[in-house]
Amino acid sequence: MRRATTRSGRPADxxxxxxxxxxxxxxxxxAGRRRRLEEHLAGCAECxxxxxxxRVTVEILRCFGAGDIPQDTLAKLWAAFARP
Structure with missing residues (x-):
């Protein structure tokens, strides 16, 4: 059985x-969601x-004040993570 995929081609899970x-x-x-995520991470090569x-990006962003990064830049950054 194939896993369902999203429009980006990434598996739904x-x-x-x-x-x-x-x-x-x-x-x-x-706790339940954390456990499911950790199970997924253990069996997935990409995630x-x-x-x-x-994690590294969030750590870097925390070095800046919340208002120091333009919203459009943040939106582009998060969109890049969502791409396959």
């Missing part, structure tokens, strides 16, 4: 995982790479 990453990194993801890229 990878897309869902990507949507949970910021909550995971912030430590606010409920752990995406997680690390986002």
């Amino acid at each position: 990878c897309r869902e995982a990507l949507e949970l990453v910021t909550g995971y990194l912030d430590g606010v993801l409920p 752990p790479v995406q997680l690390e890229q986002i």
Whole structure:
């Protein structure tokens, strides 16, 4: 059975995982969702790479004040993470 894919061609469960990453990194993801995400990360080749890229990016962005980065720049950055 094939996994469902999104329009971008990314498996649906990878897309869902990507949507949970910021909550995971912030430590606010409920235990059940965190566990499902960690199970997905353990079996996926691509998502752990995406997680690390986002983690590093968030760490860099925290060095700047919230108002120092234009909103359109932030939007482009997050859109880039959503691409396959």
